[in-house]
Amino acid sequence: MKIARIETFAIPPRWLLCRVETDDGVVGWGEPVVEGRAATVRTAVHELAELLVGKDPLRIEDHWQVMTKGSFYRGGPVLSSAVAGLDQALWDIAGKVFGAPVHVLLGGPVRDRVRAYSWVGGDEPAEIADAVAAQVEAGFTAVKMNASGRMNRLATVTDLDRVVERAEAAREALGPDRDFAVDFHGRFSTANARKVLPLLAPSNPLFAEEPLLPEYTHLLGDLIAASPVPVATGERLYSRTDVLPALRAGVAVLQPDLSHAGGISEVRRIAALAETFDTPIAPHCPLGPVSLAASLQIAFATPNFLIQEQSIGIHYNTGAEVLDYVVDREVFRFHEGHFRRPAGPGLGIEVDERAVRAADGRAPDWRGPIWRHPDGSFAEW
Incomplete structure (x- = not known):
């Protein structure tokens, strides 16, 4: 062959x-x-x-x-x-x-279902409570949202209040038995992250994601030592070598992406490395059906797995959905906010090849937005 x-x-x-x-x-x-x-x-x-x-x-x-x-x-x-x-x-x-499914080739399943979280935006604080309530109604036990929109280099009182208001609205809608995570998206300076993390502690987020840009990983240890909120990072780290400094800094949750960090082979090794630091993984996955299927194969075979990101129904997918490109949508059906273990061979999904071929070339040349500070200088998105 x-x-x-x-x-x-x-x-x-x-x-x-x-x-x-x-x-x-x-x-x-x-x-x-x-x-x-x-x-x-x-x-x-x-x-x-x-x-x-x-x-x-x-x-x-x-x-x-x-x-x-x-x-x-x-x-x-x-x-x-x-x-x-x-x-x-x-x-x-x-x-x-x-x-056999890939997770069987990796040693067999270590769990029967995988907990997932759903996105609720967060750029518009007034919409958070309703968005969270909708996900609770859909059966999810965890959600994630942006911590802020554009941030000033040194946050104002209003900037900080808006971050806290988002967290408080999410916690109130979720109650004490469900979780929310906040994604800082690399928008915060080190000083801003230091100021806001203690303010979020009363709302008890599951984790705060990417409070610093990956190029500032050398500053992560001091931030983590001062933070009462668990810190997560990893979507912009692409190998075991890349994640090692974050693990040594004491990151609470590692978030490798199956479509960025070398695939199943490397993420399996990244997870094993993280296990030696007593650190769980929560694979990053705001992408399509194959990336999600690969993530689930890792999740079912990895002892130190925490929770799975997924983009079904995510607010910024326009023109197509994850389910549009698979033959059997049942594989990705949620059961009380969890995925069941896929039994099909390989990645466990059947890609709808006809739909993929028909859609080829129709994808827009998507680019991340360019944000600017009020003085006209570049701002992190």
């Missing part, structure tokens, strides 16, 4: 899928994408395809080593994401060849 063909599909709302086919007709799917750089990653996938076509698809680890280390210049989000999607597709093929 040899890899015969590798294709990519840019589909709405902002996703990129890859399809790997063997010479005897086994097909695996992956989701290699960097949000806002899909075309760039698409090029990288086809460059890496030169290393795979004609090779045995079951030599997954060897392919991972060659794809990540076979060039003098390595790493970074584009290459790591291209590798991630191809790695997912190879694991999908392996599962189909052996007639």
Whole structure:
């Protein structure tokens, strides 16, 4: 059995899928994408395809080593994401060849269901209570929201009050038996994060995500030591080497992304590394069906898993949904805010190839917005 063909599909709302086919007709799917750089990653996938076509698809680890280390210049989000999607597709093929879900190939399930959280926006504080109440009604036991909109370099009293008001509104709507997390999205300076984290403690968030930009990971330890709120990070860290400083800093929750951090192969290793620091993982996944399916395979096989992000019904998906690209939507049906363990081979989903091919090329060239401070200078989004 040899890899015969590798294709990519840019589909709405902002996703990129890859399809790997063997010479005897086994097909695996992956989701290699960097949000806002899909075309760039698409090029990288086809460059890496030169290393795979004609090779045995079951030599997954060897392919991972060659794809990540076979060039003098390595790493970074584009290459790591291209590798991630191809790695997912190879694991999908392996599962189909052996007639087993990927989590079985990884050692078998360690849980029967996976807790998930749903997004409730947060950019508009007045809408939080209603949005949270809707997710509670839908059966979710946890939600996540943005902590703020654009932040001043040094927060005003009003800036801080708005962050706290969001948290208080979420806690009131959830009650004491459910959880919410706040995503700082790298919008906060170190000084602002230091000021606001203690103010959030009375609302008891599950975690505060990315209070600092990843390039300031060297400052994370001091922030964590002063924070009464658990700190999470990891969506913009792409390897074991990248996450190690965050783990050493004492991060409470690690959030690797299956479509950015080298795929199933590397995230499995990242999770094992995190376990040695007594740190759970909560895979980042605001993306499409294949990324979510890969995340769930990791979640069911990983002892130190905490909770799963997912984008079904997320507020910023326009033009298409996760469920639009799978044949059997039951795989992604929620049961009291949890996913049940998928039983199908490989990634456990059947991609609707007709829908994917029809959508290819219809994805807009999505870009993250450019924000500016009142003085006209650049502001983090």
